[in-house]
Amino acid sequence: QIVTDGSAVYWLDGTVGQSPTSIRVVAAGGGAASEVLGLAQSQNGYGAIGIDELYLYYADNDDGSIRSEPR
Numbered sequence: 381q382i383v384t385d386g387s388a389v390y391w392l393d394g395t396v397g398q399s400p401t402s403i404r405v406v407a408a409g410g411g412a413a414s415e416v417l418g419l420a421q422s423q424n425g426y427g428a429i430g431i432d433e434l435y436l437y438y439a440d441n442d443d444g445s446i447r448s449e450p451r
Contacts, residue, residue, distance in 0.1 A: 381400075381428060381429055383429055383430060383431050384408060384431075385431055385433075386408060387407065387408050388405050388406070388407055388408060388451075389405065389406050389407075389408055390403060390404070390405050390416065390429055390431060390436060391403070391404055391429075392426055392428075392429060395425070396419070396424065396425050397424075397425070399424060399425025399426060399427065399441050400425050400426050401418065401419050401425050401426075402415050402416075402417060402418040402419070402426075403415070403416045403417045403418075403426060403429055403436070403438060404416060416436060416449065417438065417449065421440075422438075422440045422441060422442050423442055424440075424441035424442050425441045426438050426439060426440065426441060427439030427440075427441050431451065434450065434451060435448040435449065435450060435451060436448065436449045436450075436451050
């Protein structure tokens with residue numbers, strides 16, 4: 381899954397079983413990508429992502445909850 385707000389692009393990356401293991405971000409104009417969240421935050425990976433003006437939202441496969449991180 382890939383989401384963008386026009387200035388940054390976020391995507392799910394890597395796998396553990398069938399689940400992505402990290403959420404990464406890069407500037408929309410290119411450059412080096414960085415990890416926003418990895419297995420340290422969710423041992424079973426991530427199910428989906430979404431963004432708004434202030435937050436990155438993600439499905440945490442550890443407990444099935446929807447969580448948020450400031451962008």
